[in-house]
Amino acid sequence: MKVLVGEDGFKVESSSQKGVFYKVKPEKPECSCPAFRFRYLRQAVVCKHVQAVQEYLHQRKGKVYEKILGFVKEIGEVDAVTLLERFGEEDVNELLRRGELLESRGKIRLLE
């Protein structure tokens, strides 16, 4: 399913009507398609457009994590501030929380 990322958020193309796009807010979740309004409000089931965006975000996150882990692996031990500045606090902290990265005395390295 085609997921477009624009300034005003995510849009996913309808699978039955080419050229028709629905606006998706994955964090709410919310979608402008009729199925969402009908099903989510009644059964708390998200539509395939919301699922497509969630999947897209999941894959993109995976790539970011791979990049961070690859960077640390290459260097061996990275200054924590450098890593946070380069990749952002949120993603680095998540890897620390998961235990894939270890921090000691201001240095970050991979879990061996």
Ligand SMILES: [Zn+2]
């Ligand atoms: Zn939808």
